Amino acid sequence: KNKCDLEDKRNVTTEEARAYADENGLFFFETSAKTAVNVNEIFYEIAKKLPRAQTTQNTTGMVLVDKPAQGSQSASCCS
Helix, strand or coil: CCCCCCHHHCCCCHHHHHHHHHHCCCCCCCCCCCCCCCHHHHHHHHHHHCCCCCCCCCCCCCCCCCCCCCCCCCCCCCC
8 A cells, every 4th residue: 555654544444455455365565655665675575476587407418608799709710
């Protein structure tokens, strides 16, 4: 819930919002963009729930390397 710094203008109580989040498997953070309360924390929690990147194994036995940067190429062994 955003604007936790404006408690007097709430339409939903903290308890109601927290209960709704719990019932629906959602995060509940009171945040404020104005004061930055809990802004980083909610992004950290979301990031922790994201699936981790899958690493692929090299099954061919080949090793791929980047081409050297232009201008740093050495003479070819076959020229």
